[in-house]
Amino acid sequence: EEKKKEWNLTLVNNTHPLDENYQPELAEVENGYTFDARAAESLKEMLAAAREAGLSPQICSAYRTIEEQKAIYNQTMQEWIDQGMTYLEAFEETGKSVAYPGTSEHELGEAQADTEEAKWLEENCYKYGFILRYPPDKISETGIIYESWHYRYVGKEDAKKIMDSGVTLEEYLGETY
Numbered sequence: 748e749e750k751k752k753e754w755n756l757t758l759v760n761n762t763h764p765l766d767e768n769y770q771p772e773l774a775e776v777e778n779g780y781t782f783d784a785r786a787a788e789s790l791k792e793m794l795a796a797a798r799e800a801g802l803s804p805q806i807c808s809a810y811r812t813i814e815e816q817k818a819i820y821n822q823t824m825q826e827w828i829d830q831g832m833t834y835l836e837a838f839e840e841t842g843k844s845v846a847y848p849g850t851s852e853h854e855l856g857e858a859q860a861d862t863e864e865a866k867w868l869e870e871n872c873y874k875y876g877f878i879l880r881y882p883p884d885k886i887s888e889t890g891i892i893y894e895s896w897h898y899r900y901v902g903k904e905d906a907k908k909i910m911d912s913g914v915t916l917e918e919y920l921g922e923t924y
Contacts (some may be wrong), residue, residue: 758916811853875903
């Protein structure tokens with residue numbers, strides 16, 4: 748029970764929205780991308796290790812303000828509507844790949860690496876305290892489609908347990924979305 752209160756195990760999803768006043772302490776990681784300051788060194792270590800292995804990981808998205816999340820959400824909704832969907836159909840389809848504002852892990856200050864190095868990351872991420880957040884075939888547990896590039900910092904001890912057992916963060920915390 749105590750585990751759930753640790754900052755690195757904060758669950759953010761449709762049924763666990765962030766407090767609207769939440770503001771993480773951020774640190775720049777690279778290329779202007781910011782990340783939760785408490786986990787920034789772990790991210791830098793993981794990126795450096797991947798590069799030492801001859802890979803080229805790139806951060807393509809990290810911390811987002813709620814305003815940025817709203818803009819992405821609204822743009823995706825509009826794209827589905829422009830393709831002929833009703834508002835409700837667009838809402839349902841958008842929710843599979845874009846979190847409703849206030850329910851996105853991007854607002855925690857976490858990072859994502861969009862790379863062809865997904866295999867290396869999946870095999871080694873736990874050593875640096877990261878988990879693959881939305882694994883394949885787990886949409887019923889997370890409510891989000893497989894995202895090969897979305898990694899989440901949970902700390903080394905919990906990351907190893909989660910990756911070894913093949914569960915989602917929701918399952919690990921005994922929560923649902």
